[in-house]
Amino acid sequence: MDFIDLKTQQKRLRSLLEERIGAVLNHGQYILGPEVQELENTLSRYVGTRHAVGCASGTEALLMLLMALDVGPGDVMVTTPFTFIATAEVIAMLGAIPVFVDVDPETFNLDPEKLRLALEALKRGDPSLHPFPNTARQASVRGVIAVDLFGVPADYSELESIAEEEGVFLLEDAAQSFGATLHGIPACRFGHAAATSFFPAKPLGGYGDGGMCFTDDETLAQKLISIRVHGQGSHRYEHVRLGINGRLDTLQAAILLAKWTVFKEECRLRQNVAARYMMLLEQARPDLVVQKVPEGVTSVWAQFSLLAPSMQERDAIRERLQRAGIPTAVYYPIPLHLQPAFASLGYKAGDFPVSEDLAKRIFSLPMHPYLKPEVQEHIIEVVKS
Numbered sequence: 001m002d003f004i005d006l007k008t009q010q011k012r013l014r015s016l017l018e019e020r021i022g023a024v025l026n027h028g029q030y031i032l033g034p035e036v037q038e039l040e041n042t043l044s045r046y047v048g049t050r051h052a053v054g055c056a057s058g059t060e061a062l063l064m065l066l067m068a069l070d071v072g073p074g075d076v077m078v079t080t081p082f083t084f085i086a087t088a089e090v091i092a093m094l095g096a097i098p099v100f101v102d103v104d105p106e107t108f109n110l111d112p113e114k115l116r117l118a119l120e121a122l123k124r125g126d127p128s129l130h131p132f133p134n135t136a137r138q139a140s141v142r143g144v145i146a147v148d149l150f151g152v153p154a155d156y157s158e159l160e161s162i163a164e165e166e167g168v169f170l171l172e173d174a175a176q177s178f179g180a181t182l183h184g185i186p187a188c189r190f191g192h193a194a195a196t197s198f199f200p201a202k203p204l205g206g207y208g209d210g211g212m213c214f215t216d217d218e219t220l221a222q223k224l225i226s227i228r229v230h231g232q233g234s235h236r237y238e239h240v241r242l243g244i245n246g247r248l249d250t251l252q253a254a255i256l257l258a259k260w261t262v263f264k265e266e267c268r269l270r271q272n273v274a275a276r277y278m279m280l281l282e283q284a285r286p287d288l289v290v291q292k293v294p295e296g297v298t299s300v301w302a303q304f305s306l307l308a309p310s311m312q313e314r315d316a317i318r319e320r321l322q323r324a325g326i327p328t329a330v331y332y333p334i335p336l337h338l339q340p341a342f343a344s345l346g347y348k349a350g351d352f353p354v355s356e357d358l359a360k361r362i363f364s365l366p367m368h369p370y371l372k373p374e375v376q377e378h379i380i381e382v383v384k385s
């Protein structure tokens, strides 16, 4: 059994994929060919932003946004410790300081109340109010990166008003949430700009790396387009700023255009799979708590994640499933504030108790649009036994 089955989808789309790939082989524009713009136009129309800029990965999308916003040394960027490393890695890569704020215990997303507290603590320079790295004392808060964990959009009505009150920008790490909605508004349209990923296992995944930035801000979009190609100016060998090689491959764009044809249907199928898991779990194991999908949210269920009552219980369930040939995963076993890579920030165990508790009890079951009801029943049977 696959944790995420990509084969069934490929079987369905094989001829369309070959047609799209064949078209690229025929025209030969492997770098920023017409498929890149076609994908940007298609996805920006779906999301509802004025601009979309394809890039090499979700990580590069986040990096390019921070570069375009001139984030660097002396800046603080606030984010969650309960996310993939990329979210905070790009902050530190630019010499800025990641300041972590704990998550909501039910949605696993950035907790707006704790964000308010952290901003107050930074203003007063008082780490007893909320922990922050020593180096953040002399730095200024530039912005917040919220993460839509496992496909559930963060609490943007609260986060957007905090960002506005504080005069900082808000970015949406929508790497896991492309296809989700909040009050009917698609993920990737929140905050000042958003970044998504087309890593193969994401809801809209290619056959390699890829990503995209979304924004309504024309100036920001033009900067992103320049940064994507080494800070290019009015022609290829004029460089008006430092940039990166952050382009989305034409071949990946072509593959994503083929996959786009079934994406909305796959989002609906994901709803059915998640609803069936929840129904089965409610009967078999009401003590296991599924990630909360708040009122007004449609999750895209990038992961189906749940909490066991204890770490021992989680590990026992996972072992049972493994013996039955059913793969599971733990996202994320180590919160970012306890990662060796961030040791220099000076955080310690106990700083973010919700994230630390989630890391011990969370696990994810196989999740993809083509999961059959009888397979789900079997999985929950094993979870129960």
Ligand SMILES: *Cc1c(COP(=O)(O)O)cnc(C)c1O
Pocket (backbone or CB within 6 Å): 057, 058, 059, 060, 083, 084, 086, 087, 147, 173, 175, 176, 196, 197, 198, 199, 209, 210, 211
């Ligand atoms: C996958 C992911 C990224 C990075 O995307 P890549 O395309 O793998 O670089 C960033 N943030 C989160 C939350 C992710 O899940």
